Amino acid sequence: MGAFHGMSLGSLSITSNNSMRESAGVSLDNVTFIPFNSTFNGMDTILYMEQLLTDTHSGVEKPAAIILETVQAEGGINIADTEWLRDLRQLCNDHDILLIIDDIQVGCGRVGSFFSFERAGIVPDMVVLSKSISGYGLPMSLLLLKPELDIWGPGEHNGTFRGNQLAFVAAKAALEFRDTVGLEAQVKEKEAFVQQFLREQIQTMDPLIAIRGLGLIWGIDVSHQGEAFAKEVATLCFKNGLIIERAGRNDTVIKIMPALTISLENLRKGCNIIKESMVQVSSTLVAL
Ligand SMILES: Cc1ncc(COP(=O)(O)O)c(C=O)c1O
Known part of the structure; x- marks a missing residue:
């Protein structure tokens, strides 16, 4: 579920x-x-x-x-x-x-x-x-399975977009890039920033807001404020230059999911846009 x-x-x-x-x-x-x-x-x-x-x-x-x-x-x-x-x-x-x-x-x-x-x-x-396995959204997906479960014959599961060579080359480069730049450590550093920002700047706005996340996928759960609130926040973020998705039951979780390679400066900018948008939507609703 x-x-x-x-x-x-x-x-x-x-x-x-x-x-x-x-x-x-x-x-x-x-x-x-x-x-x-x-x-x-x-x-x-x-x-x-x-x-x-x-x-x-x-x-x-x-x-x-x-x-x-x-x-x-x-x-x-x-x-x-x-x-x-x-x-x-x-x-x-x-x-x-x-x-x-x-x-x-x-x-x-x-x-x-x-x-x-x-x-x-x-x-x-x-x-x-799938998704970022090819490094840059090129068409590629993988099913990894234990060898004893592999009962497919060669080419048995075929299709137009199978075996996209450019995506394979990009995927290999992305895996190498991951090691070269130490992406895992970078994600940990950015995770710490987002976690601290959400705890100190967002959760303190309203004790009923729930914050959940790991690495560079985080959610601000505003289900107690309802779908209209979450939608307004996302709309305002967009007007202020930030594309943000909503997830969860009734789309009431504001989802933070930047590129893993995002700079700390841009991450901070994006988080601030979310905060300002939430403050603005809250004050508009209070004024109404
Ligand atoms: C967890 C998960 N599984 C599957 C999919 C669908 O993948 P595809 O578009 O390759 O069918 C998505 C897409 O958002 C997803 O998030």
Whole structure:
């Protein structure tokens, strides 16, 4: 629940946003959605899955795989606890279920380490990568899988945009660049800046604002102020020169996701635009 995996039919079937699912135009079957993270309204979600898998009257068939984002990005920057990720890996081992991590948005160094699941010390059976894997948004995506799971014949899964040579060259250069400039350390430094800025400059504006993030993906959760507030802030940011996306339930999480190579100066500028926009929208609403 809260997952976004894409808009093609297979991906949409494992995406939980109901309004997006409606765009399929056909029924999306064979998927069971489970609450994200260790507890959900007090429920132990691992125990819940264990019960679904072992109760012969659960009505749920054993799945081929469990797929998740370790940080739900479009879902509102929801961060899975490392212990939950390890328990989930164990649950998959115990029941012979494949664990697939969708690292399309939070892989490739977004949270600091190259893969987002490294912080939990787990090894998935399959990993999906795309977006910045080619370094600059060139068309490229990868499915990493354990060799024993590779049952594809050569060219069996083909298509027009497969094997884009320019993207392959760019991806190799991007991986080398990552090491040359020490991108992981850079992300850690910028993470510290954003975290401090959000704690000191944003959270202090209103104790009900929740701040969540890792590396260079952060969310300002203003769900208590509602969708109109979040939309106004994003609109004002845009007028002030900053493109910012909204995520989460009712689009009430303002999402900070700069290029990993952003300068500290630009990062500070962007954060200040968010702060000024939030102050301005709050004061307009008070005046109304
Ligand atoms: C986590 C995640 N998975 C999948 C996708 C979709 O990827 P694609 O556009 O390559 O289908 C996205 C796109 O935003 C994403 O964030």
